[in-house]
Amino acid sequence: xxxxxxxxxxxxxxxxxxxxxxxxxxxxxxxxxxxxxxxxxxxxxxxxxxxxxxxxxxxxxxxxxxxxxxxxxxxxxxxxxxxxxxxxxxxxxxxxxxxxxxxxxxxxxxxxxxxxxxxxxxxxxxxxxxxxxxxxxxxxxxxxxxxxxxxxxxxxxxxxxxxxxxxxxxxxxxxxxxxxxxxxxxxxxxxxxxxxxxxxxxxxxxxxxxxxxxxxxxxxxxxxxxxxxxxxxxxxxxxxxxxxxxxxxxxxxxxxxxxxxxxxxxxxxxxxxxxxxxxxxxxxx
Numbered sequence: 001x002x003x004x005x006x007x008x009x010x011x012x013x014x015x016x017x018x019x020x021x022x023x024x025x026x027x028x029x030x031x032x033x034x035x036x037x038x039x040x041x042x043x044x045x046x047x048x049x050x051x052x053x054x055x056x057x058x059x060x061x062x063x064x065x066x067x068x069x070x071x072x073x074x075x076x077x078x079x080x081x082x083x084x085x086x087x088x089x090x091x092x093x094x095x096x097x098x099x100x101x102x103x104x105x106x107x108x109x110x111x112x113x114x115x116x117x118x119x120x121x122x123x124x125x126x127x128x129x130x131x132x133x134x135x136x137x138x139x140x141x142x143x144x145x146x147x148x149x150x151x152x153x154x155x156x157x158x159x160x161x162x163x164x165x166x167x168x169x170x171x172x173x174x175x176x177x178x179x180x181x182x183x184x185x186x187x188x189x190x191x192x193x194x195x196x197x198x199x200x201x202x203x204x205x206x207x208x209x210x211x212x213x214x215x216x217x218x219x220x221x222x223x224x225x226x227x228x229x230x231x232x233x234x235x236x237x238x239x240x241x242x243x244x245x246x247x248x249x250x251x252x253x254x255x256x257x258x259x260x261x262x263x264x265x266x267x268x269x270x271x272x273x274x275x276x277x278x279x280x281x282x283x284x285x
Contacts, residue, residue: 009043009283010225013070013216013242014275015234016049016059017195019252022270025196027062034276035063041284043231046070046219048212050195050204050238052113052122053078054145068219072113072163073191073204073238074212077219085115087218089210090162095187099164099205100153102180108166108203109135110153115160121147134168134200141197165204170194173203180205191238204238213242231283233267233275235259250278 014020014035021027035045045063048070049056056069057080068079068086077087091099103110109130113123122145129136139146166176170192177190180203187208194201213232220230228247232239235252240262243249251260253269260266265282268274 008229009231009248010229011216011220011223011231012038012043012045012279012283013048013212013230013232013246014045015212015236015239016047016051016056017197018235018254018270019233019239020047020059020063020270020275023196027059028273030273031275032063034273034279035065038279038283039065043283044223046216048074048216048232048234048239048242050191050193050236053083054118054122070212070215070219073206073210074215074241075163075206075210076113076115077215083117086222087215088115088160088162089207089214090160091164091188091207093156095184095207096156096161098184099180099188100156102176102183103164103166104153106176106179108168108176110164110166111138112152112161113163114147115162121145123147124149124152126150126152132168134198137199138167162210163204163206165202167198167200167202170201173201176203191236193236193238211241212238213245216242217245231278233278235270248282250282 039045046067047060050073053071056071068077070077075089079086111123111125124147128139128148173192177192180190189206189208191204230246231248232242232246233250235255243262249263250265250267251263252274267278
């Protein structure tokens with residue numbers, strides 16, 4: 001089960017969509033109770049999500065957690081007590097300029113996230129609507145939290161940029177990922193994945209060293225927790241770095257083969273209490 005039998009796990013790093021939440025986006029009472037049991041046993045739950053901070057906080061509140069939140073696929077760590085930024089993987093100006101040039105040259109509109117207070121916009125786009133059905137589906141569900149600025153990409157020194165994405169069909173996003181990595185391999189990290197909330201597939205672009213695992217290691221260093229004292233659980237491609245790095249890396253039963261292959265242990269799926277199975281049969285057994 002674990003690479004290090006008998007080790008005491010002090011951090012439980014949990015993906016949100018597809019791990020804590022079922023296919024309907026619901027946090028089941030059985031899952032919440034299992035997370036609470038782990039916390040009472042001295043294992044500190046930390047949410048690690050592709051969601052932005054605004055959308056991660058309600059899940060932490062439902063669970064009664066006050067630990068920092070790893071957001072934006074690991075590019076941002078926020079403390080909900082005061083909304084303080086603890087860590088952020090800013091793209092340097094040259095890498096950002098090249099990324100934006102690729103978006104422009106391949107006619108892919110970009111979303112760029114902001115690290116703003118909760119009462120300010122979460123992201124910036126050039127137009128709304130964009131005239132792209134899959135892109136506009138995303139905008140339509142998040143319009144209240146969008147800043148629209150036609151010239152934002154021409155002022156790359158006018159703000160912090162740490163997480164950008166394009167959204168479209170899966171084949172188009174996989175092809176765009178190839179283009180980005182052909183130009184910027186080693187300088188940026190990409191994830192192609194789909195949230196059940198949106199119709200389109202996203203191609204995310206982050207700094208090369210940004211990941212949920214890098215963010216968890218930042219917290220582990222603050223809390224003096226060793227990597228082999230961390231259990232990490234997820235179901236999608238942006239979970240692989242933390243699944244591979246943790247003392248116990250766990251894939252959900254419905255995860256793609258690449259995620260399952262990276263894991264030490266495969267638990268049940270998100271519709272059958274996979275997190276509760278892990279807590280009761282492995283972590284607290």
